[in-house]
Amino acid sequence: MSxxxxxxxxxxxxxxxxxxxxxxxxxxxxxxxxxxxxQDKKGxxxxxxxxxxxxxxxxxxxxxxxxxxxxSTLLKILSRITxxxxxxxxxxxxxxxxxxxxxxxxxxxxxxxxxxxxxSVLGLSKKEITHKFDEIxxxxxxxxxxxxxxxxxxxxxxxxxxxxxxxxxxxEILVIDEVLAVGDAEFQKKCLxxxxxxxxxxxxxxxxxxxxxxxRTLCTRAALLDEGRLTMLGETEKVIxxxxxxxxxxxxxxxxxxxxxxxQSAGGLRFKTLTFNQTxxxxxxxxxxRLDCSDDGQRYKNLSVExxxxxxxxxxxxxxxxxxLNQQVHYKPEAAxxxxxxxxxxxxxxxxxxxxxxANGQIEDWIxxxxxxxxxxxxxxxxxxxxxxxxxxQPEFEFVxxx
Amino acid sequence: xxxxxxxxxxxxSKFSLNLRELWTYRELFYFFTWRDIKVKYKxxxxxxxxxxxxxxxxxxxxxxxxxQALGVSSDGMPYPVFVYSGLLLWNVFSxxxxxxANSMVDNAEMIKKIYFPRLIIPMSAILVAAFDFLIALVxxxxxxxxFQQSVHIGKIxxxxxxxxxxxxxxxxxxxxxxxxxxxxxxxxxxxxxFLIQFLLFVNPVMYSTSIFKSDLAQxxxxxxxxxxxxxxxxxxxxxxxxxxDLIAISTSSxxxxxxxxxxxxxxxxxxxADIA
Numbered sequence: 001m002s003x004x005x006x007x008x009x010x011x012x013x014x015x016x017x018x019x020x021x022x023x024x025x026x027x028x029x030x031x032x033x034x035x036x037x038x039q040d041k042k043g044x045x046x047x048x049x050x051x052x053x054x055x056x057x058x059x060x061x062x063x064x065x066x067x068x069x070x071x072s073t074l075l076k077i078l079s080r081i082t083x084x085x086x087x088x089x090x091x092x093x094x095x096x097x098x099x100x101x102x103x104x105x106x107x108x109x110x111x112x113x114x115x116x117x118x119x120s121v122l123g124l125s126k127k128e129i130t131h132k133f134d135e136i137x138x139x140x141x142x143x144x145x146x147x148x149x150x151x152x153x154x155x156x157x158x159x160x161x162x163x164x165x166x167x168x169x170x171x172e173i174l175v176i177d178e179v180l181a182v183g184d185a186e187f188q189k190k191c192l193x194x195x196x197x198x199x200x201x202x203x204x205x206x207x208x209x210x211x212x213x214x215x216r217t218l219c220t221r222a223a224l225l226d227e228g229r230l231t232m233l234g235e236t237e238k239v240i241x242x243x244x245x246x247x248x249x250x251x252x253x254x255x256x257x258x259x260x261x262x263x264q265s266a267g268g269l270r271f272k273t274l275t276f277n278q279t280x281x282x283x284x285x286x287x288x289x290r291l292d293c294s295d296d297g298q299r300y301k302n303l304s305v306e307x308x309x310x311x312x313x314x315x316x317x318x319x320x321x322x323x324x325l326n327q328q329v330h331y332k333p334e335a336a337x338x339x340x341x342x343x344x345x346x347x348x349x350x351x352x353x354x355x356x357x358x359a360n361g362q363i364e365d366w367i368x369x370x371x372x373x374x375x376x377x378x379x380x381x382x383x384x385x386x387x388x389x390x391x392x393x394q395p396e397f398e399f400v401x402x403x
Numbered sequence: 404x405x406x407x408x409x410x411x412x413x414x415x416s417k418f419s420l421n422l423r424e425l426w427t428y429r430e431l432f433y434f435f436t437w438r439d440i441k442v443k444y445k446x447x448x449x450x451x452x453x454x455x456x457x458x459x460x461x462x463x464x465x466x467x468x469x470x471q472a473l474g475v476s477s478d479g480m481p482y483p484v485f486v487y488s489g490l491l492l493w494n495v496f497s498x499x500x501x502x503x504a505n506s507m508v509d510n511a512e513m514i515k516k517i518y519f520p521r522l523i524i525p526m527s528a529i530l531v532a533a534f535d536f537l538i539a540l541v542x543x544x545x546x547x548x549x550f551q552q553s554v555h556i557g558k559i560x561x562x563x564x565x566x567x568x569x570x571x572x573x574x575x576x577x578x579x580x581x582x583x584x585x586x587x588x589x590x591x592x593x594x595x596x597f598l599i600q601f602l603l604f605v606n607p608v609m610y611s612t613s614i615f616k617s618d619l620a621q622x623x624x625x626x627x628x629x630x631x632x633x634x635x636x637x638x639x640x641x642x643x644x645x646x647x648d649l650i651a652i653s654t655s656s657x658x659x660x661x662x663x664x665x666x667x668x669x670x671x672x673x674x675x676a677d678i679a
Contacts, residue, residue, distance in 0.1 A: 014677070027590075080412055080518035081676045089412040103516040106438060108445040113438075120434040121517055149445075 002092075004204050005055035005078070005173060009087035012048040012073050012228075047073040049228040050087070055173075057092075060205040062219035062236055064212070064243055067369060069225040071208045075175050078206065093172025093204070096123055107151035111142055111161060114150050118165045132168045139194075140164035167194045174198060177208045192217065210312050212240050247372070253279055255371050257355075258294070263366040268296045269331060270365045271355055281373065283348060283394050284380035287341040291355070293331070300331035300364070306356035307339055309373060317351060317392065331359065345394040348377045348386065415673040420665070425520050435527035439502075440534055454538040458490045465490075469609045478611045480640050481550040488640075489608035489633050491539055492570045496629055497599045499532035499571070503578025504595045507586045507675060514675050521672045522665070525582045529574050536567065552640060559639035566636040569657055573628040576660030579668040586675050607633050625649040628657035 048070045055061050063071050076082045078089060079097035104121040105114050115136055119129040129136075137143055140161040142153075150158065176195070195218060199205050209215050215222060215236060222239035224232040226246075232239050255274040270293060277288040289307065309318040320339050322329050329337075351373040357365040379386045380394050425432075444450045462483055469475040470482030477485035503525035507514065510524050547554060585591040606629050615621065624630045631653025638645060 076676065077412060081515065083415050083673045084412065085414060087413075090409065091412065092409045097517065104513050106442060108442050109438065113441065117434050117438050120431050121513065121519070126430055126434075 002057050003054045004057040004059075004092050005206075006090040007051060007053050007055075007074075007078075007087075008089065010048055010051045010074070010077060010084045010089060011046060011086040012070075012077060012082070013085040014045045014047055046228050048077070048084075051225075051228075051230045053223060053230060053233055055204060055206065058199075058202045058204060059221060060199045060207060060219045062215035062222035062239075063206060063208045063225065064210075064215060064222055064239065065225035066247075068227075070228040071225055072177060073228075074225070075177050075206065075208055078173075079175050091173065094123065095173045095175060096166075096169045096171035097175040097177070105150055105158065105162060108149055110149055111146045111153070114161065115165055118162065119168075122166060122169055123171065124169060136164045136168050139167060139190075163191055167191070167198075171203070173204045173206065175206045212244070216240065253277075257367065257370065260367050260370065263368050264363050265366065266362060266364045268298055268364060269300050269357060269359055270294050271357060271367065271370075274353075274355075274371060276371075276373075279374075281344055281375045282378040283345060283375060284378075285344050287339075287344045287373065289339045289353075291337045291339075293336075293357070295331065295333060300359040302360045303329045303331055304356070304358040305329065305337050306358075308354040308356070309351040310354070311349060311351060311392075317346060343380070344375065345380055345396075346375055347389070347392050347394065348375045350374055420669070421520070425522065428520050428523060431519055432523045432527060435523055436530045436534075439527055439531045443531060451538060454535040455542050458487060458494055458539050459542060461490055462487045465609050475610050476614060478613055478637065478641050480637070481552065484546050484550050484552050484640070485611070485637070486609055487543060487546055488636050489606070491536060491543060492566060492629070492633050492636055493603065493606060493608045494539065495529075495532045495536045495567065495570050496574050497603070498535065499529040499574040500578050500581070501595055501599060502528035502531060503574065504581035504585050504591060506578075507582045508589075508592075511586075521675060522579070522668065525578045525668070526575065529571060529578060532574070533567070533571060555639045562635050562638045566632040569628055569632040569635065569653065572657045572661050573632065576657065576662070576664035579664035580660075583668045583671045587671065587678055602629070606630050621646075621649060622652060625652040626656050628653045628660065631657075 051070075051074065063074065065071050073082070075097060077084050078091075079095055081097075104118050106117065109117065115133065116126070116129055119136075120126065124132075137146065140157075140163075142157055142161055145153065145157065150161075153161070174195075192214060195205065195207075199218065205218065207215060207218055219236045221234065222236040223230055224239050224243050232242055253276050255276075257271045257274055271291055272294040273292045275290040275292075278285065281287060291305065304321055304323050306319070306321040306323075308316055308320075310316045318341070320341075322337075352368075353370040353373060355365070355367045355370050357363075377386050379389050380396070381389075383389065444453065447453060449456065465486045466483045470477065470486070475482070506524045506528040507521070514521065514524075546552075581591055581595055585595075605627065607624075612621065612624050612630060612634060615624065631650060635650065635653075
């Protein structure tokens with residue numbers, strides 16, 4: 001086997017501009033010229049720092065790590081979307097990236113036209129597309145809608161079409177980022193099958209995912225990134241278990257929320273701590289979450305306190321709010337909010353928590369990835385083989401045989 | 404399979420035009436243009452007729468105001484023919500320029516996810532405008548026949564394509580420059596429409612440059628490559644000798660714009676995905 005991808009001392013730096021909106025205006029730049037540079041110190045942020053590794057021809061390498069660990073930045077560099085700040089990558093083969101399938105889809109174009117355009121954007125020649133057209137349509141299962149503008153497609157159909165085009169690329173190196181994040185179970189299975197087929201045909205796959213099960217089945221080796229650095233590289237199983245262990249500190253009873261990054265925050269009223277009643281759960285356990293807040297002394301009225309648990313794919317599973325119970329709440333210092341779910345009837349897995357706080361319709365605090373709720377393998381029915389139960393929820397139910 | 408598959412990704416350093424890479428992506432270039440033309444006239448009742456209607460309606464209004472009411476000189480040509488010949492190229496410039504200037508921002512999603520030579524995007528925006536030119540050309544021929552305009556066939560076959568080429572070069576140069584700046588500074592969203600409106604009056608679309616008598620004025624006007632292109636497109640109807648020095652000036656300034664535009668674009672393109 002030969003090395004197909006050499007990643008050498010790759011670093012990527014981003015400039016953080018504080019107190020500025022997302023993009024620059026001409027005025028900012030002009031003002032900057034007249035300003036003393038040292039006064040307006042810009043933050044520097046290394047998304048990747050001295051990452052070194054090699055990928056062998058035909059290998060499937062998983063890349064795992066927390067959100068913000070630098071996985072996506074690495075893939076962006078490998079697919080030449082953004083240049084590295086330092087270091088170099090030597091690639092021996094065409095890299096095709098599926099950073100997000102369906103890129104370049106245009107809502108006004110028909111399914112047929114989009115297959116051609118998207119295929120071309122992804123690097124297929126017109127001849128190749130014509131040749132594989134029937135296969136693509138067949139894989140997507142959207143024959144009947146070929147001449148309908150894409151805007152009339154359901155999101156599922158769009159995704160299937162997008163993946164079908166992508167699956168028929170034949171690059172030497174395929175870079176995949178979370179394509180399995182959406183789509184139904186059936187389709188996900190089909191996609192995994194296709195990727196397995198791709199890797200068996202001797203092509204190289206780089207696979208970024210939060211779905212450890214998928215990484216396990218697809219990849220022989222895995223790389224673990226943490227805060228821009230490569231912390232571990234080796235057998236998939238070892239890397240995954242190391243990663244999951246390092247994640248377990250997230251399963252504490254009490255979580256300090258003061259320093260977590262905010263999606264949005266007004267700064268006045270904020271979540272301070274979160275307390276679980278247990279560190280881990282079994283299906284059917286009582287889940288209770290207590291939220292303490294800090295305030296700036298002002299009076300906050302008409303609160304909406306919201307909590308969202310979503311699965312590894314980002315699907316919302318449980319969404320709770322005092323609004324849903326038609327409860328009007330005003331802020332009282334020293335008083336906490338407590339959500340209690342008497343019976344957590346969900347499939348075993350990890351659920352990620354988001355918090356959201358509004359006062360008088362104004363967003364006061366909003367945090368993603370607050371903590372993880374770990375539901376261990378089990379079921380509420382006392383059935384011996386929990387793995388056989390596929391449902392996302394485990395409701396109490398009755399079953400009878402009529403006479 | 405291509406023979407040389409090995410390549411290196413490194414921090415951007417030297418400027419390179421990389422024409423070879425552009426050539427390998429020629430099909431994508433075709434698909435981009437094809438998509439933009441398709442999308443432009445999707446869900447419109449009149450469809451491609453708009454490419455004809457716009458210049459024709461402009462021609463009617465300008466003829467009434469400038470030709471009839473104000474009696475602006477048109478170098479002895481019927482005013483509708485005169486103004487339409489200007490509008491033909493002007494529309495390539497104005498719609499090409501605004502298309503190119505916004506093209507990078509409009510395709511930001513794609514830029515952030517897939518690599519391909521970014522130059523394809525503004526280039527295809529201009530080709531879409533050139534496609535409209537071909538459609539509007541049909542009316543032009545009709546006008547020439549209707550007004551029984553005497554035409555020097557040899558001259559029109561040479562100078563009409565040349566004037567289109569000059570227009571495309573100018574538009575592409577300026578378009579690349581504005582596209583690159585638009586990604587970085589969204590101020591250009593507002594600058595471009597104003598610029599186009601302003602330039603319409605600077606260019607000899609509805610008047611003839613022969614109203615300026617001094618040689619110096621003619622040289623200054625030739626510095627504007629669009630004025631050069633529009634004048635060139637009218638060579639076939641006027642019997643005055645062709646002033647090659649003016650053509651040379653216009654061509655040089657068009658090429659100058661092209662170099663500046665592509666250079667700026669290439670310099671900034673590596674960071675488009677980070678700032679778009």
